[in-house]
Amino acid sequence: MSYYKxxxxxxxxxKNLLDYEDPSRIHIPRSDVFxxxxxxxxxxxxxxxxxxxxxxxxxxxxxxxxxCFEPNRKRPGIDSDE
Numbered sequence: 001m002s003y004y005k006x007x008x009x010x011x012x013x014x015k016n017l018l019d020y021e022d023p024s025r026i027h028i029p030r031s032d033v034f035x036x037x038x039x040x041x042x043x044x045x046x047x048x049x050x051x052x053x054x055x056x057x058x059x060x061x062x063x064x065x066x067x068c069f070e071p072n073r074k075r076p077g078i079d080s081d082e
Contacts, residue, residue: 027069029054
């Protein structure tokens with residue numbers, strides 16, 4: 001099964017409901033990810049993707065693998081060996 005990964009979580013969710021697709025195919029990050037991303041933006045002016053923040057929180061031990069989109073896939077610029 002493939003999942004959607006988007007910054008437009010609600011739009012994707014409702015679009016899939018309207019198209020009668022399976023809404024469970026959409027990864028909705030935990031609310032903590034949204035809060036942390038906004039806190040970073042307010043403090044630094046930098047806006048990171050939800051995937052970037054979620055991955056960083058996973059690597060720091062603030063999220064469990066089951067909370068994340070593709071938890072075993074490494075991301076350039078986030079994982080230490082890349």
